[in-house]
Amino acid sequence: MNDVLILGAGPAGISAALYTKRANMSTIVLHNNQSNLQKAYQIDNYYGVGKISGKDLYQKGIEQAKALSIPVFEEEVLQITEEEGFTVTTTKNVYHAKNLVLATGKYRKLPSIPGLKENIGQGISLCAICDAFFYKNKKVAILGEGEFLHHEAIILQKVTSDVTLLSNGKEEKDSISKKIENVEVSSGVVVTFEDHTKMTFDGLFLAYGVSDIDTLSSTLGIMKEKNFIKVDENNQTNIPGIYACGDLTGGTLQVAKAVYEGMNAALAIIKKEGKK
């Protein structure tokens, strides 16, 4: 069991890792190499670094962590569960930790298809494990991408054999890749594609990764406030042992704020675990 597992290798995640590692806590960082920071062309206003591209700053952070022998792994997270600590399953491994730091940024993966977000909970679900119960032997579709799409398909195939994979314009194995124009809920979930053809399902599951805020809320029961994760003065969420920092908690979306919150969460964990 690790002391700390950190999801996200941007300023918030790496900042947290530097503090917990230096307090002799076993620390692992996982990321998917899709940080918003990498998209920043040039950063002029971050203290001590001068002009730097977002991509270079991101890499510098990871190198700094590795120099302290902090494992930083690029792995897609498929599932997070809680039972005597937290278990994080990725495409390659299963990790256990007493504390979890969520620092995955504001990368919005859910596609902006009309009718999607509005109907979550009314035929559209963000969590196969949570809602598969309601679709036994029914006709379902999963809209998503990557390993996560297939991971959620396996869960649904345990309750029904009628599972269709949709990938909205992306090429994914065994899926219908046509782009979707809109989704309506009326006597089922009606998916209209850009070629005007339609398919109707009893339910539609979204599979764009666990680190989406709405998905975290659905699966782990993390409290949101508007579009951000709600945290206290220690950057702890409503779940003891789970912390959130950086862009995930909203406010000023800046590197300096993310670095501070990563440190803040780490210091809270260090104090809680009685380390120095």
Place this chain on the structure above:
Amino acid sequence: MKVIEITKENYQKEIENAEGKIFIDFYADWCMPCKRMSPIVDQIAEENPDVKFVKVNIDENEDLARTYGIMSIPTFVYMEDGAVVSKKIGMMPKEELMNLIKK
């Protein structure tokens, strides 16, 4: 007031044939968000003695879940005199859940 656990034996009395204000919490033991919301529901129940609060375990009451069109949990349903007035789904702060029973 304490939250009443619904069973096959009491659901007719407590929900179907009941009048007045009823708040129903549809949940399952394996549902993490349901566990987080449960203490919030208990608090709201204490503060609103004029409303009857009940909880329905969907594993044990599948038919009831289907009758109310439950497609995700937690789902909270507010009824007055036998009719569904409003519904809310998922995780939310106490203030937002309270809106379900406020006029």
